[in-house]
Amino acid sequence: MLPDLAELLADAHVVALPMRVRFRGITTREAVVLRGPSGWTEFSPFVEYDDAEAAAWLRAAIDFGWTDHEPAADSVPVNATVPGIAPDDVADLLARYPGCTTAKVKVAEPGTTVDDDVARVAAVRRVMGPDAAVRVDANGLWSVEQAVVALERLAPFDLQYAEQPAATVPELAELRSRIAGLGVRIAADESVRKATDPLAVARAGAADVLVVKAQPLGGITAARAVIASAGLPCVVSSALDTSVGLGMGTFLAAAAMTPGYAAGLGTAAMFAGDVTVDPLVPVDGRVPVRRVEVSSAMVERFAASPDRTAWWRARLERVHARLAAA
Structure with missing residues (x-):
């Protein structure tokens, strides 16, 4: 089942994490972390990917945040x-x-x-x-x-x-x-x-x-x-x-x-x-092998700028609409 957009955004945070060295041509990694009923999950398609490609990443976020996967090893x-x-x-x-x-x-x-x-x-x-x-x-x-x-x-x-x-x-x-x-x-x-x-x-x-x-x-x-x-x-x-x-x-x-x-x-x-x-x-x-608990202090410390936060929330909204129409 596809959660409502409001449910996805209810506890979603856009972050910009600094990297120690340049990798894939970037020095800052942007991502959205959001909480589902099974725990924290992530939506972070690279910024150059279009909405069609990003749709798989949102399906992954929903699969992890709304499904109780059991660890098969420690x-x-x-x-x-x-x-x-x-x-x-x-x-x-x-x-x-x-x-x-x-x-x-x-x-x-x-x-x-x-x-x-x-x-x-x-x-x-x-x-x-x-x-x-x-x-x-x-x-x-x-x-x-x-x-x-x-x-x-x-x-x-x-x-x-x-x-x-x-x-x-x-x-x-x-x-x-x-x-x-x-x-x-x-x-x-x-x-x-x-x-x-x-x-x-x-x-x-x-x-x-x-x-x-x-x-x-x-x-x-x-x-x-x-x-x-x-x-x-x-x-x-x-x-x-x-x-x-x-x-x-x-x-x-x-x-x-x-x-x-x-x-x-x-x-x-x-x-x-x-x-x-x-x-x-x-x-x-x-x-x-474990789910990670997000720290409110860390997401506040590494929060993306307001314009980048708006960009990611709009992107998530578009990709969610794409999945809903599929």
Whole structure:
């Protein structure tokens, strides 16, 4: 059932959380946290997404806030996330992820080179040691030719996988064929969460691993259905959520993620502020599976400006109307 708009807005707060480092080109993450009968939930589609894409994020918020999901574990292992920083800064950043034995390293950042990527991955491998799992994530920014060149240079660092090294499903399929001898597996992220058919990449044989995010796929219930149908290993990751949204991700990861992988749900460590006094930051390489209680003092401290608050409330109203008309 779709709650009334008034019910959604009754205890909704728009926040602007500062980030410790630039990530996805942003230094402040805006989000709406709202309370349903089952607890706090989150609506935070990125600002550039249109209302059609944002509709899945609102379905996710409703699914988590109006459904009593049961935790399937006490905690889940998580990876460290390394943005496009200088190699000399890697050790300090990884110290924010105590106990993590997996790292996801951003590559192909605008304004950087493959040499920069190699140096960053080399620094991560040096700091974390030979037994750590190291992933790279290009966010679909390489062409097939660029991905071949880059992955040939990065393969010696024993990558767990390369996430979205090219943009489209046909490109991923071509790349997967061309690098078959490198031993680098291909993971699909945008080809899952931004696709009209999130299973198309699996059916095309274009990926070895699927990266699944609760909010973009419409919530825990919908994402679990994708994972069950995929026939591939699945890793649950965040969409740069607040700790409320990360809590949603932990329930999904505990219930449905492939064992042996670390979830990408340690990203609260990237924020200099949050909506709670007890954020879901990694401890001993894991985060707890739990709902997060929002702090009134924290949402007041990090409240978005009046114009941005009005923008988000209008957006939520439009997307709610879209769901009501569906």
